[in-house]
Amino acid sequence: MTTEVRIRPATGDDAEAVSALRRAVYSYKVMSPEAAHHMITVFSPAERFLALVAEVDGQLVGWGSAGLNNWTSEEGQSNISIYVHPEHRKQGIGSALADRLHQHLTEVGATKVRTFAQPDGLEFARNRGYDGSRQMHFAGVDTGALPPQPPTPEDIVLVTMDTLDPRPVFIADSATSLDEPSDVPMDAADYDEWLDEIWTAPGLDKSLSVAAMVGDEVVCFTAVEVDGDRSWSGSTGTIPAYRGRGLAKLVKSVALRRCAAAGVTAAYTSNDDENGPMLAINNWLGYRRVQTELGLLRTL
Structure with missing residues (x-):
């Protein structure tokens, strides 16, 4: 039986589940439920920020967000972030989020997109046209x-x-x-x-x-x-x-x-x-x- 995946816009009510998902994927990144709520709800209109979540049987298992980088003078710069719970990968969830977010970035005028990927996500990113630019070390x-x-x-x-x-x-x-x-x-x-x-x-x-x-x-x-x-x-x-x-x-x-x-x-x-x-x-x-x-x- 195929499990149905629901992708929808994130809301402030998702903050606790987003924080827990982030901790499951990135044990070394810190974001409290309060900080997650702020990330979802507080941003400049100029960012054209879009945040999505993926649910399976009512459980939040994936996150995706994208928006313009309005902290730089270079126009068209943007960022994207996608992560899926380890138990729900290889089911097309990341791909569905990526498709929606890349479409959004194109519509709002982005020309270059930056993201960070763990080593096991590199193939996923390269299959979508991303190439390496630098390394970020977490400690x-x-x-x-x-x-x-x-x-x-x-x-x-x-x-x-x-x-x-x-x-x-x-x-x-x-x-x-x-x-x-x-x-x-x-x-x-x-x-x-x-x-x-x-x-x-x-x-x-x-x-x-x-x-x-x-x-x-x-x-x-x-x-x-x-x-x-x-x-x-x-x-x-x-x-x-x-x-x-x-x-x-x-x-x-x-x-x-x-x-x-x-x-x-x-x-x-x-x-x-x-x-x-x-x-x-x-x-x-x-x-x-x-x-x-x-x-x-x-x-x-």
Whole structure:
């Protein structure tokens, strides 16, 4: 008997099931039900974001989303994400999601599509016209086994992000994103969209996220997202004038200790293969690689 698969638009009510599915597929990626709800319901109209779910017998077994990348000045750039529960693969669910999403991207004017795939999903992606562009390494660390915390320089004050106004954080985030390894420049961040999608996102725990300050300026920061006993390093960056002083190592050390005190036992992060300085910092902190995903590109 053939099992019927239902594909429909995702709604906020799917958040808990989407979070559980994501954890089943990506044990090293962290997204709480609250963060999943935010992802499904809060986005800029300019993204033309479409989120779909696949159900079998009422159980959510697949996710697919696609939209334009409006954080770059290069027009026509877009992203797609598809994942299916391991027990429901090879049944055409991923293909059905891919067909719907690629059609949507074509209709909204996308010309290039980027995605990431685990090694066992590479054949699926290549069969749909994707080719390799870069590698993303995922790593985890036991928060109870950290190296000694580096000393804080005399001109630096460490604070948690829940004590800060968002504007200085946005300025630092925008500055550090400009030279982050990527196929497209992240040079078109909008403050109001950043507030909606990043700063007010429920996954961001500002009490665990740490910034290094010089006066009123954020010169280095690390953003922490939490789901139960797991945390995720959303982003870490140092503005160019303060690089080479070990500040990223310092703020991550402080944040990981705060995570441990809050009951987080496993912390995860990701790094582009070309980001040597951050890979070195995470190796020093004790992160150990758990997966490498392949960054892939398709021209529509």
